[in-house]
Amino acid sequence: MESFQITADGPQARPLEGTVHVGGAKNSALKLMAASLLAPGISTIHNVPDILDVTVMAELLRRLGCTVDVDHPLDADPTAELTSGIVRIAVPEELAWEAPYELVRRLRASIAVLGPLVARCHRASVALPGGDAIGSRGVDMHMAGLRELGAEVRVEHGQVVAEVRDGLKGAALWLDFPSVGATENLLMAAVLATGSSVIDNAAREPEIVDLCEMLVAMGARIEGIGSSTLRVEGVDRLNPVDHVTVSDRIVAGTWAFAPAIAGGRVTVKGGVAAHLDLVLDKLLDAGAEISSEADGFTVSVDKRLRSFDVVTLPFPGFPTDLQPFAMALASVSDGTAMITENVFESRFMFAQELARLGADVHTDGHHAVVRGVPLLSGAPVVAHDIRAGAALVLAGLAGKGVTTVAESHHIDRGYPSFAEVLAGLGADVVRLPDSVA
Ligand code: UD1
Numbered sequence: 001m002e003s004f005q006i007t008a009d010g011p012q013a014r015p016l017e018g019t020v021h022v023g024g025a026k027n028s029a030l031k032l033m034a035a036s037l038l039a040p041g042i043s044t045i046h047n048v049p050d051i052l053d054v055t056v057m058a059e060l061l062r063r064l065g066c067t068v069d070v071d072h073p074l075d076a077d078p079t080a081e082l083t084s085g086i087v088r089i090a091v092p093e094e095l096a097w098e099a100p101y102e103l104v105r106r107l108r109a110s111i112a113v114l115g116p117l118v119a120r121c122h123r124a125s126v127a128l129p130g131g132d133a134i135g136s137r138g139v140d141m142h143m144a145g146l147r148e149l150g151a152e153v154r155v156e157h158g159q160v161v162a163e164v165r166d167g168l169k170g171a172a173l174w175l176d177f178p179s180v181g182a183t184e185n186l187l188m189a190a191v192l193a194t195g196s197s198v199i200d201n202a203a204r205e206p207e208i209v210d211l212c213e214m215l216v217a218m219g220a221r222i223e224g225i226g227s228s229t230l231r232v233e234g235v236d237r238l239n240p241v242d243h244v245t246v247s248d249r250i251v252a253g254t255w256a257f258a259p260a261i262a263g264g265r266v267t268v269k270g271g272v273a274a275h276l277d278l279v280l281d282k283l284l285d286a287g288a289e290i291s292s293e294a295d296g297f298t299v300s301v302d303k304r305l306r307s308f309d310v311v312t313l314p315f316p317g318f319p320t321d322l323q324p325f326a327m328a329l330a331s332v333s334d335g336t337a338m339i340t341e342n343v344f345e346s347r348f349m350f351a352q353e354l355a356r357l358g359a360d361v362h363t364d365g366h367h368a369v370v371r372g373v374p375l376l377s378g379a380p381v382v383a384h385d386i387r388a389g390a391a392l393v394l395a396g397l398a399g400k401g402v403t404t405v406a407e408s409h410h411i412d413r414g415y416p417s418f419a420e421v422l423a424g425l426g427a428d429v430v431r432l433p434d435s436v437a
Contacts, residue, residue, distance in 0.1 A: 004411070004419050006396030006403040007428040008262075010375045011304065011332055016264030016397075016425040022252045022271045022296070023049045024245030026414055027109070028207035029087075031184050032214050032243060033057045034112035036089040037064065037120060038188060039218050041240035045087045048245055050416045052409075054087065056107040061089055063103065064113065065096045091240065095120055101127035101158060111139055114160060115185035118151055119192035123163040128155060141182035145173045149189055149197070170195030170234055178203040178228060178314040184211055191220040193234040202230045205315040206275045210246035217241045249275035250321045251415060254390055256280060256299045257325035258425070260288055261332065262397035265300040266425060273297045278318050282308050282326075286333065307335035307372055312342050324350045324391035330370035331359035332398045339368040350388035353381040357392075357399050378403040386414035393418065397427055404432065 008014065024047035034057070036043035048054055050072040058068040072085035097117045104110040104127035117124035128139065139160060143153045148171040151164040170193045175182055183203040188211075190197035202208070204226060212225040218241050221233035252271030259266045260283055273280060273292045280297070284290050286305040291298050307330050312320040320343035330337035331354055341347050351361040351368055356379045360371040378401030383389025389411040396403030405411070408431070411418050422429045 001406065001434055002408050003432045004393055004405045004408045005430050005432050006378070006393055006405070008378065008397045008399055008401070008403070010400050011261065011398045012263035012302065014426060014428070015302070016259050016262050016266055016422075016427060018425045019267040019269055020255045020421055020425070021269045022247050022255070023047055023416065025049075025207055025210070025248035025250070026051055026053055027180070027250070028210045029054060029245045030057050030107070030109040031112045031207065031211050032245060033061060033087060033089060034116055035188055035211060035214055035218075036091055036240070037061070037066070037095060037113060037116035038192060038215075039238040039240045040091050040093045042088060042090045043240040044242045045089070046242065046244040048085050048087045049248065050085055052413050053107055053109065056103060057109065058087065060099060060103045060107070060110050060113065063096065063100070064117070065092045065094065066090060097121040097124045099124075099126040104129055111142065111181060112184055112188070114142060114162065115146070115188035118146060118162045118164060119168060119189045122165070122167060125159045125161045127159050139181070141175055141177070141179050142185045145175070145182060145186040146189060148173050149186070149193055168193035170197040170232070172198045173200065175199065175201040177201070180205055180208065183208055183230070187211065187215070187222070187230060187232065190232040191215050191222070191234060191238065193232075195234055197232045197234070199230040199232070200228070202228050203314055204228055206246050206249060206272070214241060214243040217243060247272045247275070250319060250387070252276060253279050253319065253322045254325060254415070256283060256297070257322070257329060258394055258422070259299050259301045260286070260305055261325070261329050261394045262427065263301055264425070265298065267293075267296060267298040269296040271296045278316065279322055282310070282318075304374070305329065305333045307333040307337040307370070309338045311340040314343070320344055320347065321387050323347060324388045325394065327351065327361065327368065327370055328354060328391045328395040328398070330372060331357075331361065331395065332374070332376060333372040335372055337370045337372070339370060341366045341368070347388075349384050350391065353384070353388065353392055354395060356381050357395050357403065359395070375400055377401055380404045380406065382406045383408055383410045386410050390415055390418060393422065393429065
């Protein structure tokens with residue numbers, strides 16, 4: 001498996017300098033692709049990131065009977081500035097309704113086809129995704145909500161099987177926690193149910209707003225978009241659409257953390273500052289300079305930042321996906337930070353890898369105390385998931401010596417050309433092929 005090799009002399013030794021371009025959000029594009037199942041005909045999703053997860057979702061949709069073309073500008077022209085492409089999905093009148101384990105285990109977001117399949121086919125069998133390096137990721141809220149909408153739902157031979165004889169019926173749904181995945185699945189089921197539904201304590205992430213906007217363009221009737229109460233009036237049929245994916249706030253946030261950790265000045269074109277209010281405020285308070293532009297923002301850091309505490313929460317709280325970057329930054333900041341992880345219980349596996357780079361991190365349950373040190377020291381480490389992997393690469397830039405991040409395929413799942421973009425900012429980051437790692 002490929003690794004990334006980072007050679008550095010510590011923070012500020014080789015400041016990052018330049019502009020990065022942020023494309024469409026992975027966590028939105030995958031759900032928009034699933035939402036296309038709701039309408040027979042050809043839907044086109046624009047601004048789709050060039051990452052492996054999109055390829056796997058395309059494969060799953062083909063398995064369900066769709067014809068899917070994934071077109072990325074970089075495939076035709078490797079020097080193209082765009083990092084995002086177009087996915088055309090031709091959805092048949094009759095869909096297959098079984099999502100097999102061999103695909104679902106490669107992409108947990110595959111569970112997003114459950115709601116659309118029950119709505120369209122009145123039955124679905126989608127493999128239970130199972131756990132991963134950041135937590136157990138249950139689907140109990142997805143199943144409970146579908147039951148409220150009238151489906152019979154059970155787990156059988158590792159598959160979530162849902163059936164409804166006369167179609168879904170609108171209902172009042174209350175989520176125990178504003179789960180992103182459950183909100184999406186229940187929304188996609190409710191738009192084709194008979195009558196009205198209310199989803200209370202719904203997630204409010206910009207990716208949910210994006211999905212609502214696509215559904216409304218398809219003919220769905222949804223009120224309360226962007227709030228924690230979504231009101232849906234079911235319709236008989238939806239139409240295919242052309243939709244542009246919302247900008248990836250987690251990738252934009254990653255590039256905001258890059259100069260904070262390594263030093264330098266990075267302009268994040270296409271990043272939406274309003275989706276990162278809390279994150280950018282924290283970096284500003286810590287001593288970074290931040291300026292907003294019409295089409296993005298710039299973060300400059302020419303000194304050691306002050307430590308800050310982080311508590312991860314559903315949007316608009318601090319995103320759990322940026323927590324590893326906050327921990328990497330705290331490890332080289334001035335002072336002590338308390339980091340509380342409220343969303344994914346196992347995300348602190350990352351702390352053990354960061355400690356291999358010399359970070360002073362102590363974890364206890366879902367809290368971590370990080371005492372900043374002036375300099376990390378390069379070491380071999382392992383990427384256990386997308387965000388932890390990218391955060392280790394940035395931490396490597398704040399270390400003296402050589403850091404190798406093994407299992408870098410995780411990083412490629414979330415960041416188009418991460419090593420190459422960092423190299424473009426002046427960092428010494430290269431990919432090592434399997435045989436060298
Ligand atoms: C999505 C994102 C992920 C992000 C997360 C929170 C995608 C592909 N992934 O994941 O990057 O970190 O939102 O912003 O969009 N839970 C249950 N039962 C359920 C549903 C969820 O216990 O039925 C738990 C999960 O195990 C987790 C927490 O709720 O601990 C949050 O999960 P959720 O918001 O659903 O995240 P995902 O949709 O999996």
